[in-house]
Amino acid sequence: MAVNGIETTAAWRTLTALAGRSRDLHLRDLFAADARRAAGFSLAHDGLLLDYSKQRVTTEIMTALNALWEIADVPGWMEKMRAGEAINTSEGRAVRHMALRDPEPPAEVRAVLGKMRRFCEAVHGGDWRGGSGEAISDVVNIGIGGSDLGPKMATQALAACHQLQLRVHYVSNLDAAHLATTLAPLNPRSTLFVVASKTFTTQETMSNARSARHWIVAALGEAAVSRHFVAVSTNFKEVAKFGIDPDNIFEFWDWVGGRYSLWSAIGLPLALAVGFANFEAFLAGGHAMDRHFFTAPPQSNLPALLALLGIWNIDFLGAETLAVLPYSQSLEHLPRYLQQLEMESNGKRVGRNGLPLAYSTAPVVWGEAGTNGQHAFYQLLHQGGRLIPCDFIALKQPDFVLSGNTPHHAALLANCFAQSEALMRGKTLDEASRELASAGMTAEAVAQLAPFKVFPGNQPSSTLLLPRLDAYTLGQLIALYEHKTFVQGIVWGLNSFDQWGVEYGKQLAVRLLPLLEGGVASGDALDSSTAALIAACRVTPHDR
Ligand code: F6P
Numbered sequence: 212m213a214v215n216g217i218e219t220t221a222a223w224r225t226l227t228a229l230a231g232r233s234r235d236l237h238l239r240d241l242f243a244a245d246a247r248r249a250a251g252f253s254l255a256h257d258g259l260l261l262d263y264s265k266q267r268v269t270t271e272i273m274t275a276l277n278a279l280w281e282i283a284d285v286p287g288w289m290e291k292m293r294a295g296e297a298i299n300t301s302e303g304r305a306v307r308h309m310a311l312r313d314p315e316p317p318a319e320v321r322a323v324l325g326k327m328r329r330f331c332e333a334v335h336g337g338d339w340r341g342g343s344g345e346a347i348s349d350v351v352n353i354g355i356g357g358s359d360l361g362p363k364m365a366t367q368a369l370a371a372c373h374q375l376q377l378r379v380h381y382v383s384n385l386d387a388a389h390l391a392t393t394l395a396p397l398n399p400r401s402t403l404f405v406v407a408s409k410t411f412t413t414q415e416t417m418s419n420a421r422s423a424r425h426w427i428v429a430a431l432g433e434a435a436v437s438r439h440f441v442a443v444s445t446n447f448k449e450v451a452k453f454g455i456d457p458d459n460i461f462e463f464w465d466w467v468g469g470r471y472s473l474w475s476a477i478g479l480p481l482a483l484a485v486g487f488a489n490f491e492a493f494l495a496g497g498h499a500m501d502r503h504f505f506t507a508p509p510q511s512n513l514p515a516l517l518a519l520l521g522i523w524n525i526d527f528l529g530a531e532t533l534a535v536l537p538y539s540q541s542l543e544h545l546p547r548y549l550q551q552l553e554m555e556s557n558g559k560r561v562g563r564n565g566l567p568l569a570y571s572t573a574p575v576v577w578g579e580a581g582t583n584g585q586h587a588f589y590q591l592l593h594q595g596g597r598l599i600p601c602d603f604i605a606l607k608q609p610d611f612v613l614s615g616n617t618p619h620h621a622a623l624l625a626n627c628f629a630q631s632e633a634l635m636r637g638k639t640l641d642e643a644s645r646e647l648a649s650a651g652m653t654a655e656a657v658a659q660l661a662p663f664k665v666f667p668g669n670q671p672s673s674t675l676l677l678p679r680l681d682a683y684t685l686g687q688l689i690a691l692y693e694h695k696t697f698v699q700g701i702v703w704g705l706n707s708f709d710q711w712g713v714e715y716g717k718q719l720a721v722r723l724l725p726l727l728e729g730g731v732a733s734g735d736a737l738d739s740s741t742a743a744l745i746a747a748c749r750v751t752p753h754d755r
Contacts, residue, residue, distance in 0.1 A: 217704060218569045222278040229272050230527035237669050238265060238635045254511055256503055258678040259687060261513055265635040266520050266600075266671045267528060273510065276519040280509040283702040289505060292697070295466070299708035300563060306708050307466040308693075311474035312497040312686070323462055323476050330441070330461075330479070331487045334403070335374055342435025345400045350379045351393060352480040353423060354407030355415045357469025358443070359383040360551050361689075362407075362481045364544035365473060365493065368685050371541070371610040372485040379484040382423075385415040390422055399430035399439070405480050406442045409469050411449035414717070420453065443476045468708050470551045471693060489682040496686020504694045514694030517602075517673070521695070522702055524600040524671060526570045534592065535578035537604040538627035541611075541680055545604070546578030549692055556696045556707040563706050572703050574600075582626050592634060593666050601672040603631050604688075610680040627674070637668015 217223055242248050242264075252264035252273075268276070280286070291298050295305045310317055316324070333339035337346040352362060363381040366373075373379075380397075382390050394402075404423050408416045420440075427439045441459040442450045445467075450460050461476035473481070474497060482490035500514070509515040524530040533553075535546040557573035579587065581603075592599055605627045609620040643664035647657045677684050700707030725731065726745050737745070 217279070217283060217702060220282055222275060222282050225275045225278075226272070226523070226527050229269075229275055230523075233267060233269070233272065236267060236269075237637075238267060238671070239637065239668060241267075241269070242635070254513060254516060256507075256511075256513055257499055257687065258684065259513065259691075260676040261516060261673060262676070263516060263520055263673045265631055266523070266673060267669065268520065268523060272523065273519075276523055277509045277515075279519060279522070279702050280515060280698075283704070285509075285515070285698055285701050288701045289697075293505070299468070299706060301706055301709045301711070304708070305466040306468065306471075307464075308468065308471035308474055309498075309501050311467065312494040312501065312690070314495070314498060319462070319464070320475075327461060327476060327479055327482055327490075328487045331482050331490075334483060335376065335486065339403075340438065341400050341403070342431045342438040343400045345398075346376075347403045348376070348378065348401040349397050350377060350403050350405060350480055350483050351397070351423065352379065352381050352405045352407055353383075353390075353416055353419045354381075354405075354443075354477070355383040355413060356551060356555075357472050358407040358409060358413075358416065358477055360544070360548045361470070361473030362478055364542075364548040365478070365481045365685060365689075366484045367544050368539075368541045368680060369481070369485045369489060369493075369682055371680070372489050372682065374484065374486050377483060379480050381480070382419050383415065385418055387422070390419050394423070394426060399427050402427075402439065404440050405483075406440060406450075406453070406455065407444075407477055407480070408442075409445050409463070409465075409467075409472065409477075411442070411444045411446040411453070414720075417453075424454070441479075443479055469710075470555055473689065485682065492682035493686040496683035496688075497690040498686075499683070500687045500690035500694065504690075513691055515698055517691065517695040518698035518702070520671075520673060521574070521600070521699060524598070525572075525574055528598060528671075530574060530598045530600050530671075531571070532575040532577060532599055534584075534599055534601040535576060535604070536581050536584055536601055536627075536630075537578070538581040538623050539604065539606050539610070539680060540580055542604060543580045546576065548689075549578075550576045552692060553696050553699075555710050555713070557700050557703065557705065558712065559703075559705040559707075562704040568703065568705065570703070572705060573699070578602075581630070582623065585626065585630065589630065592670060596667070599670060601631070601634065601670070603627055603672055603674040604677065605674065606677050606680050608679045631672045631674055633666060633668070634670035634672055635668055637666040637670075638664065640665050 249262060249264045253260060253262040288298065292306050295307055297303050297305050299306055311320055334347050340346055359381055366379055380393050382393050406416065406420045424436060427435055436454060437456040437459060440455050441461065442455045443461045444450050445463055445465055447460060451457060461479055463472060463475035463477065467475050474494060478490060504512060504514050521533065535549050537545050553573050553576045559572055560567060562568050605624055613619060640661055644657050644661040647660055677688065696707060727748060
């Protein structure tokens with residue numbers, strides 16, 4: 212089959228027909244018709260429970276979706292990935308992040324893991340000291356995109372495991388406000404910078420790293436740099452040019468994509484935050500998910516189910532977004548992390564052969580930790596009239612317990628399950644009217660108010676219940692979404708591992724910088740809007 216010919220297959224046509232026939236299906240009717248729906252549309256594996264009974268699917272639809280697994284040859288592509296074939300064709304690279312979490316990793320991976328372990332122990336034990344002899348109290352990771360979002364998300368997720376003697380901070384934004392406000396309370400004598408960049412050429416990271424270096428040199432002198440800077444990169448030449456001691460480089464490789472790099476030395480700040488044993492447990496969780504992904508048939512394969520349900524919602528029901536709603540403050544950064552994972556991987560308009568795709572690909576991924584989101588955007592989920600599939604993520608056991616008897620966790624779970632129930636069930640005009648009447652309202656008042664109290668429901672969601680939020684479970688969770696993204700990319704026939712879409716804006720910014728610094732434009736003339744905006748930024752006497 213041609214790579215992006217999946218829309219011409221009988222399976223795709225069957226799914227289109229099923230979507231047409233299912234337009235009038237309402238989730239509340241599906242539940243009413245089958246008392247065992249939850250059991251039939253859920254999957255438990257290695258402590259995780261995925262309940263997808265609130266998705267708008269039937270057994271017939273699931274069977275048709277599962278057929279895409281073979282038709283798109285997902286197993287064949289999995290093997291190519293595992294064998295180290297250059298499946299990132301537009302960059303000519305292999306995709307081998309799974310090797311980073313293999314209990315028997317390649318020798319070069321094992322060597323870097325050993326170096327990371329020794330470094331973590333030295334920092335935690337106070338053997339690694341700053342230039343003036345002080346132990347390290349604060350680590351600042353300077354990176355962006357995959358060199359920031361993963362370790363930042365995971366550091367927050369594992370807040371309950373933090374090494375108390377060390378605080379880990381993340382700086383990514385080119386805006387000086389990010390570095391300035393992070394450094395303000397820190398002491399240069401006890402601050403260690405991790406400059407994390409696969410290419411070591413990224414403008415944001417290099418600008419922040421240069422300013423951080425200036426901060427250290429101004430306080431402690433040039434000689435202190437080697438005690439206050441380490442680098443994580445694939446580009447030794449650029450790291451050396453920047454002036455970081457070659458002994459202080461933690462290597463990774465071009466076969467690790469930026470957004471899949473948390474498992475590599477990019478995870479160093481995470482390992483510093485939670486200790487190396489927890490980092491190893493994180494790798495073990497990821498590997499356990501790899502084993503499951505490679506062995507389970509699609510109907511009982513967690514990544515496959517998430518991927519195929521997403522394809523159903525996007526390509527057959529017409530959903531344009533996916534709301535990720537973790538009912539866990541510690542997973543606050545997960546939606547942002549998944550934005551890069553899914554949107555940078557699968558936000559593509561052409562297939563692997565360069566031809567335009569005839570269907571929608573990655574959804575707009577967004578979200579917020581519950582219950583905060585409930586007080587911000589859930590109104591639109593319930594009554595805004597758009598189809599917005601949701602991934603609810605909840606923890607069976609809390610990661611933090613406060614003293615006193617306030618039932619934080621039970622209330623959190625109650626809110627999570629109530630929201631997915633309300634989104635599924637909705638409330639009819641009849642039900643709303645009866646409710647108001649039984650509260651003692653007059654018939655006239657009921658008629659006036661009831662339309663505002665109607666909830667259409669039928670909003671699809673999955674709920675992923677994690678046993679707890681520890682390093683192993685987090686590893687499972689992240690690898691689950693990675694493989695989900697992989698399966699979708701294969702079914703959509705695209706290359707999930709390049710990101711040409713981020714290049715153009717970068718190119719134009721390079722051209723505009725001299726103008727904003729008062730110089731002259733090079734290359735083509737500017738459009739009138741860009742020229743006027745630049746002109747408006749010239750500081751005038753009125754600005755003072
Ligand atoms: O956003 C584009 C991108 O290339 C990402 O894929 C990557 O994670 C990020 O920039 C940072 O790149 P680097 O690690 O090379 O600084």
